[in-house]
Amino acid sequence: DAGITQSPRHKVTETGTPVTLRCHQTENHRYMYWYRQDPGHGLRLIHYSYGVKDTDKGEVSDGYSVSRSKTEDFLLTLESATSSQTSVYFCAISERAAENIQYFGAGTRLSVL
Amino acid sequence: GDSVTQMEGPVTLSEEAFLTINCTYTATGYPSLFWYVQYPGEGLQLLLKATKADDKGSNKGFEATYRKETTSFHLEKGSVQVSDSAVYFCALSVSNQGGKLIFGQGTELSVKP
Numbered sequence: 001d002a003g004i005t006q007s008p009r010h011k012v013t014e015t016g017t018p019v020t021l022r023c024h025q026t027e028n029h030r031y032m033y034w035y036r037q038d039p040g041h042g043l044r045l046i047h048y049s050y051g052v053k054d055t056d057k058g059e060v061s062d063g064y065s066v067s068r069s070k071t072e073d074f075l076l077t078l079e080s081a082t083s084s085q086t087s088v089y090f091c092a093i094s095e096r097a098a099e100n101i102q103y104f105g106a107g108t109r110l111s112v113l
Numbered sequence: 114g115d116s117v118t119q120m121e122g123p124v125t126l127s128e129e130a131f132l133t134i135n136c137t138y139t140a141t142g143y144p145s146l147f148w149y150v151q152y153p154g155e156g157l158q159l160l161l162k163a164t165k166a167d168d169k170g171s172n173k174g175f176e177a178t179y180r181k182e183t184t185s186f187h188l189e190k191g192s193v194q195v196s197d198s199a200v201y202f203c204a205l206s207v208s209n210q211g212g213k214l215i216f217g218q219g220t221e222l223s224v225k226p
Binding site: 004031033040041042043044045048058090092094096100101102103104105106107 | 117145147149155156157158159162202206212213214215216217218219
């Protein structure tokens with residue numbers, strides 16, 4: 001199994017509070033991704049990173065920010081959580097963009113009340 | 114924009130039945146195509162892939178052929194087992210977009226003994 005750790009695995013928070021989710025990899029892969037999974041939508045890309053300090057937006061980036069200060073860590077921040085951000089969040093890593101096999105973490109289940 | 118459409122689930126089959134899960138795509142470039150599988154409570158795992166037209170991906174008895182003329186990548190298995198019960202996602206990536214994956218909405222498969 002690819003060495004990907006997401007933390008926390010479960011979180012319950014209140015509307016308006018900041019939340020940070022962490023993805024840690026031990027594979028030294030260049031690319032890292034954050035997705036959210038919602039019923040009927042599959043997985044949708046929030047943000048991705050193609051190197052340290054290099055990030056770009058995905059299709060559902062509003063309300064989210066990311067940071068990557070080290071190869072192994074990719075943080076997803078909800079500046080002010082809303083109930084619409086209740087979801088399961090998955091981190092993925094990939095060695096290269098071509099053929100792009102992505103390896104996924106176990107997910108973080110976030111509930112915003 | 115690029116998109117993936119899967120047949121809706123849930124799909125319920127008896128053990129040893131034949132499985133087909135339909136997947137069609139729309140893409141402006143030359144995508145790679147993937148099937149991922151998600152077992153309950155886990156992240157996604159790559160099941161198989163194909164990187165160019167007429168390629169056939171295969172793994173664990175599952176197969177899918179990249180059909181450019183019909184823009185399809187249908188998943189098939191000749192004889193399903195109870196252990197195949199999971200959610201299956203079809204996805205595409207275009208390498209000049211940072212290797213981003215675009216997923217279908219997922220198809221839940223339930224195999225009964």
